[in-house]
Amino acid sequence: MAHTDAGGLTLRAMRYAPTLFTDGSDQPDAPDPRDWLAGIIEGSDDAIISKDLDGVIRSWNGGATRLFGYTPEEAVGRPVTMLIPEDRLDEEPRILAGIRAGERFEHFETVRRRKDGTLVDISLTISPIRNRHGAIVGASKIARDITERRMAQEQQQLLLGEMHHRVKNLFALATAIVSFSVRSARDPAEAPQIIQARLAALARAHDITMTAWRDDGREKSATDLQSLLQIILEPYQSADRIVVSGDNPPVGPRALTNLALLLHELATNAAKYGALSTPVGFLNLQIVVAADVVRLLWREQGGPVAETRGAAGFGSRLEQGLAVALGARVTRDWQATGLAITIEAPAEKLAS
Known part of the structure; x- marks a missing residue:
């Protein structure tokens, strides 16, 4: 799965410790931990999205496609407000302000709009994304459909x-x-x-x-x-x-x-x-x-x-x-x- 890089806002910009095997040696041909992480994100049933501090979508997994109807090509590079109903647009500035301050939003229940215009009840968990220097450069959003609940x-x-x-x-x-x-x-x-x-x-x-x-x-x-x-x-x-x-x-x-x-x-x-x-x-x-x-x-x-x-x-x-x-x-x-x-x-x- 390809992820768009922008100002350090990417999964591949994150630093990981090397993989240590049972014999104590590092094996250069072992899978990159970033690949493991990318596979986990792509295989998740939840929608997992990242955005920069301007609210522009930078990554979009398969769960997001299933939940909202947009393909990665249709979503990446567009403002995340395309998912927000008009009567809830005031939520995005408050969320971005909280992210810039290092705040994490857990189980925030709200409503979002799919590609076909229908509305869906979701629970959002939003966390700051930091670059290798510790500066906040964006946010990750995990969205779960709670319509049945x-x-x-x-x-x-x-x-x-x-x-x-x-x-x-x-x-x-x-x-x-x-x-x-x-x-x-x-x-x-x-x-x-x-x-x-x-x-x-x-x-x-x-x-x-x-x-x-x-x-x-x-x-x-x-x-x-x-x-x-x-x-x-x-x-x-x-x-x-x-x-x-x-x-x-x-x-x-x-x-x-x-x-x-x-x-x-x-x-x-x-x-x-x-x-x-x-x-x-x-x-x-x-x-x-x-x-x-x-x-x-x-x-x-x-x-x-x-x-x-x-x-x-x-x-x-x-x-x-x-x-x-x-x-x-x-x-x-x-x-x-x-x-x-x-x-x-x-x-x-x-x-x-």
Whole structure:
């Protein structure tokens, strides 16, 4: 691998001790240590680049070509700012000033631009390069692609956020179930049994919605829409305050997770803020299958005054997931009598 020399800024300008062999002799035909170093640099998976104090690229290894897309012929001699997005150009003067002062930058996470214009998250380690007299003449940069690590971190944060949301909801729902179970009990002595039964039903509904969080290789089972609604809404059932009527289309294993999560979220919101949060509120659900489309009409009545609010946070992501997975559409109508929601999905995809 050829490296460009400029004012002592080159791997070949570095001084090494002679190679000493086991018999104590120096062998003039032995490989030059600089060749060993050049081979290590060229074979590295990381991008290894050197630049002078003007920010001009002086060497470029194979890892840099794989990461950024430029060949050595395209990169050497050009300013390193060709790799820096416009909104991060202020980083280069600060880095060069630090290098001139002998500073080393370790695991500096930033963003760089490839030849095709796409951006890549990288971790940079930048060290001063000195000539044989000890003067700083440039810098070496080792860049590592951290895109997958960043994506994994973001996914982990998303899962932790959603889990936090679900745990808070479960505590709120448990409180709500205890409250309206005590109010609806004819005899205070029967309240503990009612509460226990409803909490057990809540656990069953929660188990269905947790299929999205499991990765244990188990096959998901199919069901039908009315059975799914019954399981999810059973914890809130009291004196026929929830009515489900109409058709009963199948719900396949692939559609089950997204639909169960969304229905669970709607039931949670109804119990916390809507018709199921009051003793006199009730919920009417009607299922209609027509022209190969399943339409679920969710109607709340008798609850607090309907308040116009968008699908917040987790609920919004659930609706987006349902739209992507099933080609479904969710619409809301805040009527004077209560919230009305319509969920529409192709029957074929719902059964998949």
